[in-house]
Amino acid sequence: MFIRVADEAKFNEIVEIPVDGGAEGSVSLSTLAAQFQGVSALKYRNSETSVWRGVRVVDGKLYHPDGTWDPNTVYVTVYSKPVSSDIKRKVVGEQQDETIIPSIGHNTTQQLDYEQETNNIHNEVESDPNRRCVDLIVLGISYRSLEADVKKCFEAFGELIFCEIKRDANGQSRGFGFIRFKNYESQLAVINKRHFIDGRHVDVKIPDSKTNLQEPECARKIFVARLPDNITPDDLRQYFSKYGAIKDVYIPKPARSFAFVTFHDSNVVRTLFGTHIINGSSVTVGPAEPKNKTSAIGDYPSSTFKRAKPDHTSLRTLTSYGISSTHPSYHQQYGQSPNTDMMHAYFQQYRASTAGSSKGPFSNAQQSYWSGAHDEAAAMWQQQQHYR
DNA sequence: GTTGAGCGTT
Numbered sequence: 001m002f003i004r005v006a007d008e009a010k011f012n013e014i015v016e017i018p019v020d021g022g023a024e025g026s027v028s029l030s031t032l033a034a035q036f037q038g039v040s041a042l043k044y045r046n047s048e049t050s051v052w053r054g055v056r057v058v059d060g061k062l063y064h065p066d067g068t069w070d071p072n073t074v075y076v077t078v079y080s081k082p083v084s085s086d087i088k089r090k091v092v093g094e095q096q097d098e099t100i101i102p103s104i105g106h107n108t109t110q111q112l113d114y115e116q117e118t119n120n121i122h123n124e125v126e127s128d129p130n131r132r133c134v135d136l137i138v139l140g141i142s143y144r145s146l147e148a149d150v151k152k153c154f155e156a157f158g159e160l161i162f163c164e165i166k167r168d169a170n171g172q173s174r175g176f177g178f179i180r181f182k183n184y185e186s187q188l189a190v191i192n193k194r195h196f197i198d199g200r201h202v203d204v205k206i207p208d209s210k211t212n213l214q215e216p217e218c219a220r221k222i223f224v225a226r227l228p229d230n231i232t233p234d235d236l237r238q239y240f241s242k243y244g245a246i247k248d249v250y251i252p253k254p255a256r257s258f259a260f261v262t263f264h265d266s267n268v269v270r271t272l273f274g275t276h277i278i279n280g281s282s283v284t285v286g287p288a289e290p291k292n293k294t295s296a297i298g299d300y301p302s303s304t305f306k307r308a309k310p311d312h313t314s315l316r317t318l319t320s321y322g323i324s325s326t327h328p329s330y331h332q333q334y335g336q337s338p339n340t341d342m343m344h345a346y347f348q349q350y351r352a353s354t355a356g357s358s359k360g361p362f363s364n365a366q367q368s369y370w371s372g373a374h375d376e377a378a379a380m381w382q383q384q385q386h387y388r
Numbered sequence: 389g390t391t392g393a394g395c396g397t398t
Contacts, residue, residue: 140392166397174394177396207395209397
């Protein structure tokens with residue numbers, strides 16, 4: 001028998017992979033790797049919980065955890081490293097000839113997408129997985145709209161390599177569809193914005209199928225502190241969208257000098273911790289966490305989040321925070337992954353200058369170092385240096 | 389249906 005396997009980023013391109021020994025047998029990792037370079041395992045959606053489930057990997061063979069392979073399931077490749085083919089395939093070449101996506105008929109559309117993917121020798125591709133284009137869902141399409149209408153709307157933002165309206169068995173539009181851009185900039189430009197097609201507003205989002213339901217919402221959310229009143233949600237959206245697709249911006253009403261910004265990709269978040277200048281104002285970005293820990297998993301409004309508590313998450317924040325520049329010797333001494341004790345030991349040296357002052361900024365190391373006011377800690381340190 | 393919240397892949 002064969003199972004159906006696809007790369008998550010190229011779901012249209014399904015490859016049948018043989019199973020040795022029937023439905024209860026095993027899949028050879030090397031056979032799989034012949035089709036998917038760099039693959040290390042497979043996963044699939046548990047239909048009951050809609051959570052990803054991994055297959056067992058033993059001695060170069062993949063075994064189904066439920067004992068039997070399902071020929072109808074689409075198994076998805078898992079890579080231990082960035083896909084090497086992503087890096088070496090696609091070279092900048094002559095301008096790719098204008099590929100016209102057929103306006104009607106998703107069969108032809110998919111075929112074209114497939115060809116585009118497999119012949120992707122001239123196309124440039126993003127090697128950074130965080131900047132990879134994915135199919136985007138377009139909600140609210142008029143039942144009368146055709147692929148051509150959708151395509152025309154979004155081509156204004158860049159070249160599309162995929163455009164499809166979902167239809168029922170009778171060919172009747174289901175009112176939504178999927179698009180995929182060639183360039184990530186185009187994806188950033190359209191995502192979570194309102195567009196108009198045939199007199200209806202449509203919304204473009206990352207589809208649920210691309211969202212990791214196991215990942216806490218706070219992993220995609222930042223806490224923006226010291227936010228001036230005159231900075232609007234649009235300002236934040238504009239500023240932070242250059243780092244990644246934004247899912248949501250939340251500023252409490254009335255303004256309380258902070259905001260939450262939620263991204264689609266959690267990988268963006270950890271790159272942002274620190275100070276940012278927005279509209280001439282210095283703001284501080286740190287991690288967020290849910291007010292109620294039990295609601296960590298799932299999709300919750302930012303109003304149910306707060307600035308992360310002093311814990312090891314904040315500690316990581318502090319280190320990735322510019323401490324390496326503020327405290328150049330820190331990394332020399334301790335490297336990249338300090339624990340609490342190491343942090344304590346390091347900052348101990350600065351206690352000397354506040355000796356005698358029990359209220360000095362570092363007199364209570366534990367509280368001062370990762371009290372959440374990371375930038376203030378850095379400022380204190382600079383003060384300290386001034387007195388030395 | 390003259391419809392209008394959602395979430396796809398042979």
